[in-house]
Amino acid sequence: MTRDELLAARTAAWPEADRTAVAEVVAALRPSPRHLADVLDWLDDIAARDGTRAAAVLAAPTLRAALAARGSAPDRLKRWKEALRRLRYPRLAAREGEFGAAVRALDLGRAVTIVPPAGLEGGTLSVTIRAASADELAAALDRLEQCRRAGALVRLFDLLA
Numbered sequence: 001m002t003r004d005e006l007l008a009a010r011t012a013a014w015p016e017a018d019r020t021a022v023a024e025v026v027a028a029l030r031p032s033p034r035h036l037a038d039v040l041d042w043l044d045d046i047a048a049r050d051g052t053r054a055a056a057v058l059a060a061p062t063l064r065a066a067l068a069a070r071g072s073a074p075d076r077l078k079r080w081k082e083a084l085r086r087l088r089y090p091r092l093a094a095r096e097g098e099f100g101a102a103v104r105a106l107d108l109g110r111a112v113t114i115v116p117p118a119g120l121e122g123g124t125l126s127v128t129i130r131a132a133s134a135d136e137l138a139a140a141l142d143r144l145e146q147c148r149r150a151g152a153l154v155r156l157f158d159l160l161a
Helices: 003-011 016-029 033-050 054-058 061-068 073-088 090-106 134-149 154-160
Strands: 112-115 126-129
Touching (some): 003 033, 016 033, 016 061, 033 054, 033 073, 061 073, 090 154, 112 134, 126 134
Antiparallel strands (some): 112 126
16 A cells, blocks of 8 residues: 555544644655554554544644754654654653663763663663773773662663563
């Protein structure tokens, strides 16, 4: 099914204002049919949860800002869809924010990157260490070990539970 066919089929029963609002987003961001299906599902979910219409959801300041942002259509779609995902899953978005803040609080420097699992599911995080020398590696490992000894890493795993 093409993007236009999918859009027509999924929004046929929507009020004109909702169809117009989503058509503007589709014209600006040009999502693939798969991305459009996600967008329409999330719009339906948010509207049902909040007791509102798709046009009201699409008028959210975070979505308007992402839509108006500069960049290529794929980059803007990625940012816009992420903003919509945060509206759809507010508790998950808040927890992801907490995880990011907890990682920053560790102050491990640029050599160490800690990434949560997708959707904070699975309980396994990834740690990447980048070093250009043995001394850089030793320093990064020392900082990580200090955090481990202090119990600071436990917070990250608590957020995954």
